[in-house]
Amino acid sequence: GQQVMQIPQYQHVQEGEDFTTYCNSSTTLSNIQWYKQRPGGHPVFLIQLVKSGEVKKQKRLTFQFGEAKKNSSLHITATQTTDVGTYFCAGRVYGQNFVFGPGTRLSVLP
């Protein structure tokens, strides 16, 4: 079945440093979503990517969908303590349900 992997599993950064998490699917995707979960909280939707090579920005966050639609990345510029949490990607093959990756847990040291 479809598998979604994320690396790294954990990332510790100093406040102000950049951060990137990578998501890879075993199959070609129709769309991919990113979610953020704060410690003790629930996942919150960030963005959805649909087109091959698509790049979307939300303030300091940049999301990219690979040309082959099998991978994606989330890049945070100049991290802040408010960025702490676990970032999940979720990939979908058309007609099927989303499959979530295991997440990347980000900690930001002030």
Added chain:
Amino acid sequence: IAGITQAPTSQILAAGRRMTLRCTQDMRHNAMYWYRQDLGLGLRLIHYSNTAGTTGKGEVPDGYSVSRANTDDFPLTLASAVPSQTSVYFCASSVGTGNEQFFGPGTRLTVL
């Protein structure tokens, strides 16, 4: 109610007992989902419902059942709880399959 709610917030349960986790949304979303979250494994889909009256099995359905009698409610039942079902359970809903999912606050379940 605003959004999606779950009950109870947490529960400690003896193995072999029956338990129903409740989920209600007021957004008139067609699709609803149940996930379990375990450390290092992310969110795994247990069961889903694309519309009221229909349900389907996800990645890890064994030991769980669901029903979708109406649009708003999507209860998850553990017929006979086992310790491996200790987890945090999230309910979610979306306008349709393929749309953003809105998650409830979660239920932390411990089976002893």
